[in-house]
Amino acid sequence: MDVVDLSRIQFAANITFHILFPSITIALSWFLLFFKVRYSKTGNYKWMNIYFFWTKVFALCFALGVVSGITMSFQFGTNWPGFMNTVGNIAGPLLGYEVLTAFFLEASFLGIMLFGFRKVKTWLHTFSTFLVAFGTTLSAFWILVLISWMHTPIGFEMINGEAYVTNWMEVIFNPSMPYRLTHKLLASGLTASFLIAGISAYRYLKGYKTETVKTAIKVSTIVAAILIPIQIFIGDLHGLNTYEHQPQKVAAMEGNWQTQKGIPLILFAIPDEETRSNKFEIGIPKLSSLIITHDLNGEVKGLNEFKGEHPPVATIFWSFRIMIATGLMMLLVSWLGCYYLFRKKEAPSLFYKTLVLMSFSGWIATIAGWYVTEIGRQPYLVQGVLKTADAVTTVPSGYIAISLTIYLLVYILLIIAFATTLFYMARKSKDKEFDPNEFDPTTGQRRSISTVNIPLKQL
Template identity: 50%
Template sequence: MPPIDPEILGRLQFAFTVSFHILFPTLTIGLAGYLTFLEWRWLRTRDDTFLRLYKFWVKIFALAFGMGVVSGLVLSYQFGTNWSEFSRITGPVLGPLLGFEVLTAFFLEAGFLGIMLFGWDKVGEKLHFLATSLVAFGTALSAFWILSANSWMQTPAGASIVDGHFVVDDWLAVIFNPSFVYRFLHMTTASYLTTSLVISGISAFYILRGDTTGTARRAFSIAMWGVLVLAPLQVLLGDQHGLNTLEHQPIKVAAMEGNWNTESNVPLLLFAIPDQAEETNHLEVGIPNGASLILRHSADGVVPGLKEVPKADRPPVGIVFWSFRLMVGLGFLFVALGLWGLWARWRGRLYDTRPLKWLAVALTPTGFVATLAGWFVTEVGRQPYTVYGLLRTADSTSPSVAASAIATTLTIFLIVYGGLFGAFLYYLGKLIRQGPSEPETTGETPEAMRGARPGLVVPAE
């Protein structure tokens, strides 16, 4: 068996660790906003249902936040170990952007997280709400800097190559590069939508289990409003992001569409088996002129083809093609869930329609699946470049790292991360089984709950 290329192993290792890590910021970005909303509603209404929901979901937020910090630590080290040339060449651009993320967003999150989790009986209500709001702002600010750095790699601007490395000419052009706004809005909306799906699914589980206290119903109602608004918004943002990608990364769009020849009247392929070696598709099933209509807003619009560039400059088509369809298919399923919830609400049967609740339960993890699929489209579709059009992946690796060393660390990561994820699921399942504490079943008064430690969980059975 021929040895595996260190570049491929390095890509696999980074793909695994970043895919694992992104699950947790996706949830914490959305949950931080949800917690801010819950505490704001409690302060406005003094309805302790909102407080009980806050005390429950803040524990899940803390668990996911911790996992995000732990799983993200190794990413920066991999830049130095496996991708030293990438770090050397892009360091003057990406180093400050990632440094800004740590110095602003992470410090803001970490600084106020303790108050948010343990400050109920130590600070006033308004100061506690400020801490929650600042943690939520910090998660969004973190996404701002990380997505600015990633977007610059996709659509580099504001920097030029001098003496073998990038030099910044215009920081505003670097930060607000051509794809940044689209990617930032698309990703943050994905985080809030994913969180809405998690909350609606878990709340639907409680209702199906027989919860009649009103807490689960309140959470289910809020989450279904979130799905109703965010899912169509995400489809719209995704369309605009796709048009931006067509302008700046046309070959990525060609891979997304499975289109080999630059031509007009291109169908929207619902199913196909791309054959990269033969430069064709097998078993095509599509909608006539669909791709031209979506991308060019004209049935005879011209769509770029993969053959526009040499084979060495094309991304892995199959991964991009199917990841895109998985993401889009799930997106329209989320839209259907939101519309069904609206119909059930209009008929006064939001909490009584069992198939709707079962669908919500089934879709609980699918927001993460759609998010990962979207990132596969973005990152795999950028290949064979780390900085699109300017720096190839093959020129970004560490020249002296052996394939065996990367394979060994990848194996260790698989084992350690598998254990971490198992522990996460165990404690998450334990929290979900216990559920929000209820005064009717625990004997707690609302006043006692306000002073209770957020770590206290009493089974609602």
């Protein structure tokens, strides 16, 4: 394989592993804030038991996200020097803003959030949780600004082969940023919801049929049931925005080769780039035109309009369908869960087993959607500005193959270790016992330590 393909695979492996953890922590931090606020308002210790368990998961995901993010950023210099040489005046400051305004904020208050429950005032502990949640979201904002700008670049001019900013507001609020940011934040919400529901269901099936576990399942299922219809709506808007700025990507998503009116929505096909046609095609007449143009007979551009300038079709086509299928499963399971929660006293064990199987469904949908977005930009690294082949390193392909192999081995071991640790924690973690005199349930404030009888092991 040549240097371009190996470098693309290596960066894809890095970003695939990295994105798993921010997709959890962004929304999980807001869940933690909700749990803490509920405890402060009700004085019910089940909320703190949920909080304590999921802060451990948050810390684990945060650590893996930081480590994988560092190795990924190295590749801008090792594998893609042409990227920073060409658009570094834009990418550099945006990445710097992410570190200065978001990462430092998260890291500074993470310790208080994890270890400060009995060491600081309740309001400060809650405020620290809020700042960590705000920091994770702010981090996502800056990263998605850069990624969106790479898809819809404006607010700059090229001088001697380098991009210089002419309007930072246009760079930051580029045409695709609002849709991509909203879509990603909702995806994180769904990822965290199904992880909480799945792991809590696993604990329930293992015998921890406590109010803590039942409440975690109820909250996460309700949140998922609310978010998934919103995500479908935002996804449609995002698709329309993509068709306006990157019609070749949408054509690949739809498997549409010819520019024509009233194109069908293809449910199944095997795209063939050699013959530029689909094999074994099954579709619904005119539905794709209705979705894209809001007109049954609307004209939609096909891939033949972009020969040599469109992404690999089969990868985009199937990734898009995996994302949609997973989203529909999320919709079905979350709504079924709400039915059991509000109409029946107890859900069948099959439902809890389904939640366990769906624990990482958010990962599947996120990765598939990410592949549609990023591979769909090919052959460009920055749409219409910088081609991928023009930014790649001159390092021999053999060196990249070696580093790629090492990355893959390490990532496989880490993901196995993460999953093993997560389910071990779910099996072994138990609800903590609180002294009823330790906190005033009406104010949520910790009483004087002299009036509290707390076992040493609890401290």
